[in-house]
Amino acid sequence: MNEKISLADVRQYFPILTEKIYGRPLTYLDNGATTQKPTQVIEACADIYRKQNANIHRGVHHLSNVCTEHYENARKTVAKHINAAEHSSIVFVRNTTEAINLVANAYGNTRLHVGDEVVVSQMEHHSNIVPWQLLCERIGATLRVIDITDNGELDLHSLEKILCSRTKIVSITHVSNVMGTVNDIKKICQMAHAVGAIAVVDAAQSVPHTVIDVVDLDCDFLAFSGHKVYAPLGSGALYGRKEILQDMQPWMGGGEMIDKVSFAGTTFADPPLRFEAGTPDYVAAVGLATALDFVDSVGLPIIEQHEKQLVDKIINGLKTIGGIRIVGEATNHSSAVSFLVGKSHPYDVGMILDKMGIAVRTGHHCAQPLMERLGIVGTVRASVAMYTTENDIDTLLNGVEFAKNMLS
Numbered sequence: 001m002n003e004k005i006s007l008a009d010v011r012q013y014f015p016i017l018t019e020k021i022y023g024r025p026l027t028y029l030d031n032g033a034t035t036q037k038p039t040q041v042i043e044a045c046a047d048i049y050r051k052q053n054a055n056i057h058r059g060v061h062h063l064s065n066v067c068t069e070h071y072e073n074a075r076k077t078v079a080k081h082i083n084a085a086e087h088s089s090i091v092f093v094r095n096t097t098e099a100i101n102l103v104a105n106a107y108g109n110t111r112l113h114v115g116d117e118v119v120v121s122q123m124e125h126h127s128n129i130v131p132w133q134l135l136c137e138r139i140g141a142t143l144r145v146i147d148i149t150d151n152g153e154l155d156l157h158s159l160e161k162i163l164c165s166r167t168k169i170v171s172i173t174h175v176s177n178v179m180g181t182v183n184d185i186k187k188i189c190q191m192a193h194a195v196g197a198i199a200v201v202d203a204a205q206s207v208p209h210t211v212i213d214v215v216d217l218d219c220d221f222l223a224f225s226g227h228k229v230y231a232p233l234g235s236g237a238l239y240g241r242k243e244i245l246q247d248m249q250p251w252m253g254g255g256e257m258i259d260k261v262s263f264a265g266t267t268f269a270d271p272p273l274r275f276e277a278g279t280p281d282y283v284a285a286v287g288l289a290t291a292l293d294f295v296d297s298v299g300l301p302i303i304e305q306h307e308k309q310l311v312d313k314i315i316n317g318l319k320t321i322g323g324i325r326i327v328g329e330a331t332n333h334s335s336a337v338s339f340l341v342g343k344s345h346p347y348d349v350g351m352i353l354d355k356m357g358i359a360v361r362t363g364h365h366c367a368q369p370l371m372e373r374l375g376i377v378g379t380v381r382a383s384v385a386m387y388t389t390e391n392d393i394d395t396l397l398n399g400v401e402f403a404k405n406m407l408s
Ligand SMILES: *Cc1c(COP(=O)(O)O)cnc(C)c1O
Pocket: 032, 033, 095, 096, 097, 098, 125, 127, 128, 173, 175, 176, 177, 202, 204, 205, 225
């Protein structure tokens, strides 16, 4: 078991937080794009390269076996973290994008037929749009889109209307990366199942901020990126329901994913290895497990409550400044706040904040259809993490007020 880490102490584990930007302390509020890495993660990865590195799953030698064990233990840690009953339900991937493409190809290519429908929403990240568009083009299927309300919530009536016997896949984000809207994803999974469709959850923005239980959600697939949950770049996971994975054809072919290869035909390994062609980044997988252990030793309920307070502080603070439009004011709001400062371009606001050492994201946030729906070119987005402080938010609010005065 991991030792408990107090939320008040977490900053000391993130070396980057003491870096100076233009001589000022770093105020890092771009956690929705990627999070910083704690020493535990950096060291776990460095340690393997220093002392244990060897290719996995095929060596008879000691180091190969050690690394294989690390990799498979990491899989167990990921499974446990999201309450997957079987660790074979966890496929290691590079990120959310790869996970969704895997489902669109390995599931979609054989299960969908001309006239079938895939449902996404207006608030999806491009990673949860384009793979389905490509699938629909290949198959002759149709992509349907659920609308959102003006305050940035999913319109479940719109979903109700779209769902029908032609619906085969419903793929929705748990939390909007732009507006921070938390969707009632459990209900959406139920609605998908009611018409015989499978439910795919884009959990890129929820795994870092809340407890995820795939049994409770009753989803068929769930995708997330390690780098947004304090883990290394290039680490990520796809959860898949066991019976569905078992029935799926491979997407990529190569080493590791086979049972027997001959020119007369090849048989494939069982899941999850069937979907992990080639030498995997087992070091990243170990980094991911270490990051999830770190998160657990602080405690997701504690992190969630802390982040909720910070998000409220951002929203209230922006309202106090005046002349700020908050983009997306869902009742259930998590981790990210998007806004516009008067008529200023988000990019100009971001540039001014940057000079003050404040890192925010500006632009369309890989959600151009959402921007179109909202009738804007982009937003400024501040997104928090477990190490974000009240002081960071004060710095942001002062910065926004300064930018507003400069630009008006
Ligand atoms: C970041 C993000 C993605 C894509 O993640 P990658 O790590 O770039 O693959 C997909 N969906 C949401 C909601 C995201 O925030």
